[in-house]
Every structure is written in structure tokens, then in C-alpha cells.
Amino acid sequence: xxxxxxxxxLIQGPAIRTWNCVAHFxxxxxxxxxxxxxxxxxxxxxxxxxxSRTRSRSRSHSCDRDRDTKRRKIxxxxxxxxxxxxxxxxxxxxRVFDRGSSNERxxxxxxxxxxxxxxxxxxxxDRSLSRRKHSRRSYSTDQSSRAPxxxxxxxxxxxxxxxxxxQDRYKILGTLGEGTFGKVVKxxxxxxxxxxxxxxxxxxxxxxxxxxxxxxxxxxxGERDPDSTFLCVRMLDWFDYHxxxxxxxxxxxxxxxxxxxxxxxxxxxxxxxxxIGYQLCFSVKFLHENNLTxxxxxxxxxxxxxxxxxxxxxxxxxxxxxxxxxxRTDVRLIDFGSATFDHEHxxxxxxxxxxxxxxxxxxxxxxxxxxxxSIGCILxxxxxxxxxxxxxxxxxxxxxxxxxxxxxxxxxxxxxKTKYFHRGKLDWDEKSSAGRYxxxxxxxxMRYRQSEESDHMQLFNLILRMLEYEPLQRITLxxxxxxxxxxxxxxxLRLGDPQGSVDIRRERSLSISR
Numbered sequence: 001x002x003x004x005x006x007x008x009x010l011i012q013g014p015a016i017r018t019w020n021c022v023a024h025f026x027x028x029x030x031x032x033x034x035x036x037x038x039x040x041x042x043x044x045x046x047x048x049x050x051x052s053r054t055r056s057r058s059r060s061h062s063c064d065r066d067r068d069t070k071r072r073k074i075x076x077x078x079x080x081x082x083x084x085x086x087x088x089x090x091x092x093x094x095r096v097f098d099r100g101s102s103n104e105r106x107x108x109x110x111x112x113x114x115x116x117x118x119x120x121x122x123x124x125x126d127r128s129l130s131r132r133k134h135s136r137r138s139y140s141t142d143q144s145s146r147a148p149x150x151x152x153x154x155x156x157x158x159x160x161x162x163x164x165x166x167q168d169r170y171k172i173l174g175t176l177g178e179g180t181f182g183k184v185v186k187x188x189x190x191x192x193x194x195x196x197x198x199x200x201x202x203x204x205x206x207x208x209x210x211x212x213x214x215x216x217x218x219x220x221x222g223e224r225d226p227d228s229t230f231l232c233v234r235m236l237d238w239f240d241y242h243x244x245x246x247x248x249x250x251x252x253x254x255x256x257x258x259x260x261x262x263x264x265x266x267x268x269x270x271x272x273x274x275x276i277g278y279q280l281c282f283s284v285k286f287l288h289e290n291n292l293t294x295x296x297x298x299x300x301x302x303x304x305x306x307x308x309x310x311x312x313x314x315x316x317x318x319x320x321x322x323x324x325x326x327x328r329t330d331v332r333l334i335d336f337g338s339a340t341f342d343h344e345h346x347x348x349x350x351x352x353x354x355x356x357x358x359x360x361x362x363x364x365x366x367x368x369x370x371x372x373x374s375i376g377c378i379l380x381x382x383x384x385x386x387x388x389x390x391x392x393x394x395x396x397x398x399x400x401x402x403x404x405x406x407x408x409x410x411x412x413x414x415x416x417k418t419k420y421f422h423r424g425k426l427d428w429d430e431k432s433s434a435g436r437y438x439x440x441x442x443x444x445x446m447r448y449r450q451s452e453e454s455d456h457m458q459l460f461n462l463i464l465r466m467l468e469y470e471p472l473q474r475i476t477l478x479x480x481x482x483x484x485x486x487x488x489x490x491x492x493l494r495l496g497d498p499q500g501s502v503d504i505r506r507e508r509s510l511s512i513s514r
Contacts, residue, residue, distance in 0.1 A: 150242045156202035157183055158244050165190070166241055170198055170248070181207050181337065182244070186251070196236060196248050203243040211245035214337040217292070218247070221336070229496075230286035231279055233303070233334040252332055253307030257299035260385060263324045266316065267385035270455055275329045275493060276302070277379050277462075278486050282495045283333045284375065285477035288368040291342040295350040295366075296335060297374035299381060305330040342367070354387045358401060358408065359471050361394050362416035369471035372480070376466030383459065384448060395420050396438060399428045401469075403442040409469050458485040 151159050164172045170187040173195070177184045182201040189196055201211040218235040228234045237248040254262070256276060268276070280302060287294055309324040340346060348363055350356075350370065357373035360366050380388045388404070391397045398420055402408060413421040420427060429435050445464055449456050462485045465475040
């Protein structure tokens with residue numbers, strides 16, 4: 001532009017001529033430099049483009065790192081979408097895998113722009129490849145007769161068959177039960193030649209972490225009670241089988257809930273309720289003395305040592321029925337996956353719904369007394385064969401508590417940050433369908449007694465003290481063991497140091513005399 005205008009401008013004054021010469025010289029320099037560096041793109045845009053390439057390259061590297069991390073996780077984690085292999089040995093590629101491959105292709109396109117980037121990527125790819133080869137190596141060398149064909153179902157359960165051998169030691173004989181955590185199978189220890197129960201956890205991260213916590217708790221319990229004097233289930237072995245945490249236990253019988261269910265929910269006789277309750281209080285008291293809260297006490301987690309039974313004919317609702325009666329009521333406490341030490345983090349919500357204490361529902365914090373509340377609900381269920389609080393809603397649960405146990409203390413109502421109360425009173429419509437359901441199906445606790453005999457009165461007195469709203473006013477398990485309801489436990493069934501039992505009863509009598 002300056003070159004074309006120059007001849008016209010040379011006839012003007014000296015200042016103008018000087019300015020045009022300078023402009024022409026600058027124009028020549030600019031054109032020469034721009035053509036040499038980049039004849040297409042202006043320098044300012046080229047600098048911006050260089051910065052965007054750098055950012056793109058860094059993003060590509062970060063995507064690659066994420067992809068490697070995802071792939072390493074996938075190889076050690078079998079979720080419903082991440083199957084390791086099928087029966088023919090063909091590898092399944094999940095959507096996450098496909099996304100990783102897409103990122104890889106995108107990265108390969110971008111990495112061509114920079115030789116240095118190519119070298120860095122090759123180095124990183126070699127390292128990630130060596131890691132994957134190492135993980136496969138450790139996978140294939142795991143001691144198992146089924147290593148090449150290990151696979152999981154859509155929920156993360158290990159797929160197995162009767163006769164499979166895990167760790168070249170545990171031969172699977174059959175399935176004992178199934179839960180949200182995984183499955184329990186009956187196995188034979190071919191080295192020791194005896195049967196055991198093996199808990200196989202789902203190949204799901206949260207259940208795997210919970211199993212590790214349970215193993216830690218069981219190890220601590222084993223250190224402090226190696227002979228299972230305090231009736232906690234004994235862990236015999238544990239191992240990681242291709243992402244499935246496996247815990248081996250002594251063989252036990254049915255849970256008190258499964259026996260009740262198989263018996264058409266016919267309640268246990270009072271003497272059996274007494275013995276089961278006594279053992280439960282004794283076992284959980286041991287946990288509390290070691291700064292541990294079980295947090296998931298329920299009939300499903302109390303197992304008979306031997307569930308052999310005899311049948312008797314009884315009249316029920318004016319009909320003759322055949323009822324099972326367990327021969328031995330010795331029990332063991334199981335499932336420490338939610339057990340929490342005092343110094344550990346306390347989750348806001350614990351316990352299975354029907355056995356959940358009010359302080360947990362109201363989110364006021366919890367400790368050992370929440371176990372005592374659960375035991376009170378369990379004793380009621382064993383005695384009557386039905387659940388005390390049959391609900392799945394917090395507000396309805398609190399309404400049932402008030403119907404059965406009386407008004408919730410105003411201190412707890414005011415302290416809670418939940419929205420279940422209005423001006424210290426439970427916000428509950430008794431005229432609604434839910435209100436009618438609670439009114440028709442719940443009644444004051446003492447009206448559930450099946451007899452006016454002293455033994456029945458003592459049981460309900462104990463349950464009532466276990467169901468105190470205020471955790472600090474709730475009876476402790478040491479006090480519960482000294483309750484008159486357990487005085488009729490035969491001497492040969494009493495647990496612990498006999499002298500200690502005498503001391504507990506003496507302490508109770510002294511407290512009464514005061």
C-alpha cells in the first residue's frame with residue numbers, strides 16, 4: 001500500500017516525504033519477515049496458535065493419564081459393566097474402555113505436531129503398558145484352579161460351580177446364603193479336612209472396602225478373644241480372590257431370623273428368648289468394653305451354633321399346628337462390616353431400619369447405646385415373632401415410637417436439625433391413612449405381653465429400659481445382665497467368670513437398696 005502511494009507523495013513537503021520513506025522501509029521489512037516465518041498466517045495469530053497447541057498437548061497428556069488410570073482400575077475391578085472375560089476367554093470391552101480408546105486416537109492425532117510430545121508419550125505409554133503386563137502377570141499367577149475363567153455376574157457376584165477350588169485349598173460344596181454384600185458358601189478346607197463357611201464379597205469397591213474394615217475388626221476381636229469366649233464369630237482365614245475379598249469362618253447354623261421364618265414366624269418360647277438375649281447382651285457388652293459399636297444388630301446377624309430342631313404340636317389360634325423348636329440355643333454374633341471403634345468416623349445413619357435408635361433417626365450422634373436399643377427390638381421380635389417397628393419411613397417410625405413408648409423428649413425434638421418436628425411436637429397427621437395405620441397397628445408396649453406372669457413382666461421391663469429415648473438414660477448391657485429377667489439362667493449356661501457374675505448381681509442389689 002505504501003509503495004503505490006509513494007510517487008504521489010514525493011512531490012509534497014519534506015516532512016511528508018520523510019514519513020513516506022520510513023513507512024516504505026517498514027513495509028518492506030514486515031513483508032520480508034512475515035513471508036520467511038509464515039507466508040500465510042500473521043505473526044500475532046501464529047503466537048496465539050502456538051499457545052493453543054501447547055494447551056491442547058497438555059490436555060491430551062492429562063486425558064492419557066486419566067485413561068491409563070481408568071484402565072488400571074478396570075483391570076482390578078469387575079463391575080456389572082466391566083467383565084473380565086466370558087466362558088470362551090474373549091475379553092469384553094466396556095463403554096469406559098471405548099472412551100479410553102477414543103481418547104487414545106485423539107491423542108495420536110494431536111501428538112504428531114511435536115516430536116518431543118511423541119517421545120514423552122512413548123515413555124509414558126511404555127510405563128503404563130509395563131504396569132498392565134505386571135497386573136496381568138500377578139492375575140495369572142494367582143493360586144487357583146480356575147484362574148483362566150474367573151468371571152462375575154452383572155451384580156458383581158463371583159460365578160462359581162460346586163467343586164471349584166479357590167486358592168488351591170477351599171473346595172466349594174454349595175451356597176449357604178446371599179446378601180447385598182455377596183454370598184456365603186460352604187467350603188471344604190482340603191488341607192485341614194474340615195468344612196467352613198466362606199464369605200465371598202462382591203467385586204464392587206464399596207463392599208470390598210467394607211470387607212477390609214470387617215477383617216480389621218475381626219482381627220482385633222481375635223487378638224482380645226482368641227477362644228471366642230465372648231461369642232463373636234471367629235475368622236479363620238481371609239484372602240483376595242481376583243477382586244473378591246473372601247473371609248473364612250467356622251461353620252454355624254441358621255440365623256435366629258431364618259429359623260423364625262422357617263417356623264412360620266411362630267415366636268420362641270420365653271426360656272429360649274431369655275437364653276438368646278442373655279448371650280447377646282454378654283457378647284455385645286464385650287464389644288462395648290473394647291470401645292466398639294456393632295451398629296447392625298438384628299436377628300439375621302445372630303446365628304445358632306447348631307440349628308437342629310424337634311417338632312411339637314401346639315394349639316395356635318384354636319388350630320393344631322406343628323411347630324419347630326430348636327434343641328440348642330447357643331448363638332454367635334456375626335457381620336462386623338459396619339462395626340465402628342470410638343475413635344473412628346461415625347456415619348450419620350447406621351443400623352437396619354427396624355432396629356434403628358431415635359438418636360440416629362434424628363441425627364443427634366450415636367455411640368454404644370444405639371446397640372442397646374437394637375437389642376430391645378430383637379427381644380421383642382423373638383418373643384412375639386413380629387417386628388416392633390414395621391415401617392420404612394422416618395416420620396412414621398417416630399410416630400410409632402410415640403404410640404408405643406410415649407412422647408419423644410422435647411430436648412431431642414428441639415436439638416435435632418431434621419424437619420420432623422414443629423414447635424417441639426412431631427409433625428404428624430393422625431387422620432391421614434398413615435396415621436390410621438399407626439393407630440390401628442401400634443399400641444403401648446406393655447399391652448403386647450402374652451401373660452401377666454412375673455417372667456413376662458420382667459422381660460417387658462427390660463425391653464422398656466432398653467428403649468429409653470435418651471441414650472444416656474438407656475440401660476447399659478452390664479446393668480442388663482444383672483436384670484432380674486436373667487436371674488433364671490441356669491448355672492451351666494452362665495458365661496464368663498462366675499465370681500464376676502456374683503459381683504454384678506451384688507452390685508445390682510446394692511444399687512436397689514440405695
